[in-house]
Amino acid sequence: MTDPQPSRDSNRLPSEDSDRLPPVRFAYDRHTWKEIAHLLANFPVSLFGFIYVVTVLFTGAFLTLTVIGLPLLAAGLVGARQLGKLERARARALLGVRVDEPSPLPLRSTRNGVFAQLWMALKDPVGWRTVLYDFIRLPWGILTFTVTLTSLFVLWPVLPFIARGLANADRAMVRGLLSPSDELERRIAELESDRGVVVDTAAADLRRIERDLHDGAQARLVNLAMGLGLAKEKLLEGQTDDTVAMMVEEAHGEVKLALQELRDLARGIHPAVLTDRGLDAALSSVASRCTVPVKVTADLDSRPAAAIEGIAYFTVSELLQNISKHSGARSASVDVWRTEKRLLIQVWDDGRGGANLDGGTGMRGLAERLDAVDGLFVVDSPPGGPTTVTAELPWRDRSEDVRRT
Incomplete structure (x- = not known):
């Protein structure tokens, strides 16, 4: 058996090729x-x-x-x-x-x-x-x-x-x-931006309350005082005829109307049912005054902070007023639930649709108010309906307010 033929390069010294490094190349990409x-x-x-x-x-x-x-x-x-x-x-x-x-x-x-x-x-x-x-x-x-x-x-x-x-x-x-x-700087800038919205909203609410008092209860109380004054003069003159009785009756009616307007105004500031019984009962109460049948579902294991609860109530209240006035709907629903650290609200109606944030100051005002407290406001209302408005608010426990006070 013969040995195999040596390789053609077998007599080359190892150091000639095996130790040779490839050329250095720099990446000019x-x-x-x-x-x-x-x-x-x-x-x-x-x-x-x-x-x-x-x-x-x-x-x-x-x-x-x-x-x-x-x-x-x-x-x-x-x-x-x-x-x-x-x-x-x-x-x-x-x-x-x-x-x-x-x-x-x-x-x-x-x-x-x-x-x-x-x-x-x-x-x-x-x-x-x-x-x-x-x-x-x-x-x-x-x-x-x-x-x-x-x-x-x-x-x-x-x-x-x-x-x-x-x-x-x-x-x-x-x-x-x-x-x-850092994130703090971003939040400070956002809060600076939102502060103007909050101040304007508060000022608008004060102007509304002043206007309602001036045009409503205050005017009725002035008429009441004038009527009672005339009745007092007739009584002092010795008149006890039907005219005095009619004036007292009219004054009594003015008192009842003034009291009703004051109750409505107080409900617009902060309803007693919201303070006493919470968001579920308050939303059921405002839904009962809607001209459209409204189904209310609230899945909350506890009550949020009073400020968040109030914003949620007035948001639903204004949305239901819009449904009554503008939607032409036959039915509506309000769903409220909590997801981790957020309070979610969804208001639905089967009306004509077409609602948007640019359609008036009401929707835009709600969006600005929620944005000012780090919330969200989304309107989905194609022409022909249905309309779904979703609002999201930060959740803060009521116990946190108690600790702060």
Whole structure:
């Protein structure tokens, strides 16, 4: 048996091929080129931002002794917000950084005048962090531009590593200074926005109560006083005929009407049945006054806080009034239940549909009132019906109110 023929390369020394490493290849993929483009753009962008913030701060500070200084500074901070928005967009496009947009300034929801809007802009933390970002970026922009441009011609093999390191520092700056600081800041901005809605709603309720008192019970009580005064004069004159008896009878009727109007007004402020017996009984009571048969189902193992209970009651009350006046429905239903930390309400009717938040102030007012307490309000009302309105409120136990008091 003969030995097999040796391989054609069997006499090659092992060190000639087996120890030879493959050539080093650096990945110049699209991500690397985006990072390089970002670093090269740092200098012109940071130069513009630096000039902007220095001009705004210097001019605003210099002119604070005049009437235009603070408004100019506030306008500059609003403009800084826009620079931050552009920087976040640039970071998303070139660095792949996903940063949430901060909550917008609720200037349009501020109803306390120009000075309140001015103060809100001046204390805006997002605007001030953007100013800090643009102020410290100029030396960094010069450094990254110089290093990247030099590396393109001198340090080409290691440029991807350099670009990645510098771009990571940019990512950290964007996340640290241009992102919302935390959820608390977002909630504060939302609550600032909703506070104007709450104040306006309360003011509208007070005006309604004043109007109802003036046009209703107050007018009846004035007529009652006048009628009783005339009857008293006739009695003092010695007249005891049927005229006096008729005047007293009319006054008695005015008293009963005034009492009924006062009860209705009190029910509109906060019904006694809601305080005494809870949401289930109160909704059944308001449903009994609806012109459409209403089925009420409440699945609650406990009572929510009084404020939440009141909002739920008045929401259902206004929705049932809309059904009575506008829906043309033959039947309706109200369902109330609790899911974890939320109170859910669903009002349904088989009417003509077509309801929406833009159709009038009633629906829009309900949506704003629920939004002000971190609730939701959804209307599903296609033309021809049926209509389903879903409201969601945060659940807070009544015992929490007791502990707070």
